[in-house]
Amino acid sequence: MIDVIIVGAGPAGLSAAIYVERSGKHAVCFEKLTVGGQIVNTPDIANYPGIKNISGFEFSMGLYEQATELGAEVIYDKVSGIVKSEEDNTFKVTTGSGKEYEAKAVILATGAKNRHLGLDKEEELTGRGVSYCATCDGAFFKGKDVAVNGGGNTALEDALFLTNYCNKVYIIHRRDEFRGEPQNLEAVKNKENIEFVLNSTVTELKGDKALEAVVVKNKETLEEKEIPVSGLFIAIGQEPDNGDFSPVADLDKGGYIVADEKCLTKTLGIFVAGDCRTKDVRQLTTAASDGAVAALAACSYIS
Numbered sequence: 001m002i003d004v005i006i007v008g009a010g011p012a013g014l015s016a017a018i019y020v021e022r023s024g025k026h027a028v029c030f031e032k033l034t035v036g037g038q039i040v041n042t043p044d045i046a047n048y049p050g051i052k053n054i055s056g057f058e059f060s061m062g063l064y065e066q067a068t069e070l071g072a073e074v075i076y077d078k079v080s081g082i083v084k085s086e087e088d089n090t091f092k093v094t095t096g097s098g099k100e101y102e103a104k105a106v107i108l109a110t111g112a113k114n115r116h117l118g119l120d121k122e123e124e125l126t127g128r129g130v131s132y133c134a135t136c137d138g139a140f141f142k143g144k145d146v147a148v149n150g151g152g153n154t155a156l157e158d159a160l161f162l163t164n165y166c167n168k169v170y171i172i173h174r175r176d177e178f179r180g181e182p183q184n185l186e187a188v189k190n191k192e193n194i195e196f197v198l199n200s201t202v203t204e205l206k207g208d209k210a211l212e213a214v215v216v217k218n219k220e221t222l223e224e225k226e227i228p229v230s231g232l233f234i235a236i237g238q239e240p241d242n243g244d245f246s247p248v249a250d251l252d253k254g255g256y257i258v259a260d261e262k263c264l265t266k267t268l269g270i271f272v273a274g275d276c277r278t279k280d281v282r283q284l285t286t287a288a289s290d291g292a293v294a295a296l297a298a299c300s301y302i303s
Contacts, residue, residue: 001104004020004028004295004299005027005028005079005093005105006106006109007029007030007093007109008030008031008037008108008111009035010109011037011059011060011063011287012111012273012275012290013029013031014029014060014063015289016107016273018063018072019295019296020298022070023299025298025299026071026073027071028075029067029072030075030078030093030095031074031076032078032079032096036057036063038111038238041056041135042135043056045059056135077095078095078096080244081244082245082248082270083248084269090104091103091105091106105270106269106271107263107298108245108271108273109276109294110245110276112282113240113241114234119203119204119205122205125210125211129230129231130205130234131232131233134158134233135158137231137233138162138165138233139165140231141166142166144167145166145168145228145230146168146169146232147170147172147197147231148162148169148233149202149233151174151175151179153181155173155180155236156178156180156185156187156188159188160191163191169191169193170195170196170227171188171194171196172200172201173197173199174199174219199219199220200216201217201219202216203224211230212230214227214229240257240275242255242256243255248266248267248270249267250265257276259277262293263277263294271298272294273287273290273293273294274287
């Protein structure tokens with residue numbers, strides 16, 4: 001019987017694990033991909049209080065080491081289902097590998113995954129020119145022309161990162177204004193090898209064995225043009241993957257787990273933390289704070 005099972009080992013999940021262990025309980029994190037979550041791919045974190053600059057990988061490894069040194073465990077497996085026992089109010093957690101675990105409380109910290117464009121050839125060209133992680137794949141496009149699709153901080157940061165490797169970087173955005181922070185936008189504007197393609201959307205991917213070009217359509221003029229690129233980095237936001245937990249947690253229209261600032265779900269004993277829950281601000285700091293709140297609530301519930 002595990003005290004607290006945490007689904008996800010990103011910033012929210014690992015922060016929760018730290019607080020569970022410091023409360024004298026035992027935490028086990030289940031992670032289907034990589035410890036650290038999406039933040040692992042961020043080259044430079046400069047908005048976390050008390051830390052001027054740190055890479056996403058270094059930050060994630062610091063969280064992981066802190067949690068495991070306190071006694072938390074990480075199991076690499078996907079949680080596929082959660083059932084609450086009516087007899088003793090414990091939880092049976094099932095994983096993709098077919099194993100079952102029992103816990104006194106559960107914290108859902110599944111984060112969110114990259115949103116796709118939904119275009120033909122997008123899946124088959126992923127890894128062959130289409131990417132969702134500039135820091136992972138940018139070096140493969142040294143000296144080539146690439147495009148970034150998006151208008152938030154991630155898109156702007158990706159474009160800046162890619163200028164270090166690529167000959168030219170197009171930023172394709174469906175609006176003429178950006179959601180990213182002003183300093184990021186100013187830095188992008190000062191790069192000579194960045195070209196803006198605004199009020200435009202990507203409508204087609206060209207290439208068979210590898211990406212050769214993207215077709216973009218101007219929303220105002222309806223004109224279409226083809227831009228020859230070897231890489232397309234998609235940075236149009238994220239979406240949650242909480243369908244497996246709908247029996248024990250209410251989801252909103254976007255698929256996010258409904259919870260208040262106390263991180264409570266509709267099921268007593270199941271809590272939620274991080275980007276997978278309903279809230280207005282999704283930042284590294286709010287993920288960590290959610291983890292602390294959910295962990296303390298879970299420990300209070302089982303004590």
